[in-house]
Amino acid sequence: MGNCFSARIKAESPFHSVSASGTNSRYTGSGNDLSGSSSRVSAASVPPTPRSEGEILQSSSLKSFTFNDLRTATRNFRPDSVLGEGGFGSVFKGWIDEHAFTATRPGTGMVIAVKRLNQDGYQGHREWLAEVNYLGLLYHPNLVRLIGYCLEEEHRLLVYEFMPRGSLENHLFRRGSYFQPLSWNLRMKVALGAAKGLAFLHSEEAKVIYRDFKTSNVLLDSNYNAKLSDFGLAKDGPTGDKSHVSTRVMGTYGYAAPEYLATGHLTAKSDVYSFGVVLLEMLSGRRAVDKNRPSGEHNLVEWARPYLNNKRKIFRILDTRLEGQYSLNGAQKPQRWLFNVSRTTASIGHPWKKWWRR
CATH class of the missing domain: 1.10.510.10 (Transferase(Phosphotransferase) domain 1)
Known part of the structure; x- marks a missing residue:
């Protein structure tokens, strides 16, 4: 992920709207058309309704990881695995099986970036939830792919595709x-x-x-x-x-x-x-x-x-x-x-x- 953080003016995170059916469909756009006209789902026909935390998590097609999964994937969040850090927390490099999404040995399977939330603020949870909300529904070649998340007791983590550059x-x-x-x-x-x-x-x-x-x-x-x-x-x-x-x-x-x-x-x-x-x-x-x-x-x-x-x-x-x-x-x-x-x-x-x- 690289270093994804810097000082912000204030913090506030609103939530997106979905259809009453709460489907798993993603908005998607063409990588060649700036208008994004080839999207499969039209937001224009979707009434804006606030979503609860449970609705956001249930309606996404993201993988739900356990904390132990991600601890193993990042070698217990080793300092030499840190890709970046800032106000939200730290981003760690990890490895998972690309099919089973289970932790694998370093250097094998699919490389991932794991963002771990600092456990000292409610606002961080709001931003964490906003990430799940938007990237759980939006897909485009020029948006980073969110693979999954971890919500377990006090732990809040996000799992992304690894961006090597x-x-x-x-x-x-x-x-x-x-x-x-x-x-x-x-x-x-x-x-x-x-x-x-x-x-x-x-x-x-x-x-x-x-x-x-x-x-x-x-x-x-x-x-x-x-x-x-x-x-x-x-x-x-x-x-x-x-x-x-x-x-x-x-x-x-x-x-x-x-x-x-x-x-x-x-x-x-x-x-x-x-x-x-x-x-x-x-x-x-x-x-x-x-x-x-x-x-x-x-x-x-x-x-x-x-x-x-x-x-x-x-x-x-x-x-x-x-x-x-x-x-x-x-x-x-x-x-x-x-x-x-x-x-x-x-x-x-x-x-x-x-x-x-x-």
């Missing part, structure tokens, strides 16, 4: 022999995959606002295919004639849309703003917020905005490690889109279609 954050900002700078083509591939994942969440089939899009939550498989992870803060989008969802402000500083921070009005465009910030990070090699930068350069969006409105200045924000890897046209493609997003979410319009055309 770790997080986008590591590849952009960590230095070392393992984390080589991503090429221009790989950065564009990752950006497109992440955009497809968000477009699916925003589609009529899912109608979900991710609410925590950032580089640490974009994970990469062995072929650098991007998958969105960590749905603890996700929320259902507006229904009917409503234009937004009113909620407590939450997310991660530097990525949250200004209008959302000011009003608490949440829309899919809030995610699009966050995507724009991440795209800027990918182009520039700079973090969204970096207090170690000179005065005036702490906030990436504010620093980059003057350069985004001038085609001749776009190269001033590009990562110097990318020199010679892109064409003039290729570098300018996302420029106008990013400029609009950096100003206000109200100017975004139909973001995915516009970004796709560019």
Whole structure:
């Protein structure tokens, strides 16, 4: 899973809605169509009804693991098995049989990532339940696969597919022999995959606002295919004639849309703003917020905005490690889109279609 955690503004986790029958069907979308139009289940026809913990667990097709299963799979949660850690808890590498889902010897069977919840807060349980709720119903090639969970006494764990390349954050900002700078083509591939994942969440089939899009939550498989992870803060989008969802402000500083921070009005465009910030990070090699930068350069969006409105200045924000890897046209493609997003979410319009055309 890589390091999937960073400081959040606040914490709150709403729950999704399902049909009265509580079927195990998953929403699903095409990996090639940004609209996610090939989904099998339409959320538009499903009345929004709050679900209890029992209903969420019973309606998902996820595997229910025992705590002993996962303790064995991770070699008793050994420190050298840690993939990442943060406010939620720690993520451990483990191994299970791909058919029986039972623990196997290290190096055999299927590699998994096991997220273990810290046992010192109710809010953590709410986020744990939100992950089960959303990833138990949603399926798309650009969403990380949740295999199962453990709910046993005080133990709360989640079992995911293992993402061998770790997080986008590591590849952009960590230095070392393992984390080589991503090429221009790989950065564009990752950006497109992440955009497809968000477009699916925003589609009529899912109608979900991710609410925590950032580089640490974009994970990469062995072929650098991007998958969105960590749905603890996700929320259902507006229904009917409503234009937004009113909620407590939450997310991660530097990525949250200004209008959302000011009003608490949440829309899919809030995610699009966050995507724009991440795209800027990918182009520039700079973090969204970096207090170690000179005065005036702490906030990436504010620093980059003057350069985004001038085609001749776009190269001033590009990562110097990318020199010679892109064409003039290729570098300018996302420029106008990013400029609009950096100003206000109200100017975004139909973001995915516009970004796709560019």
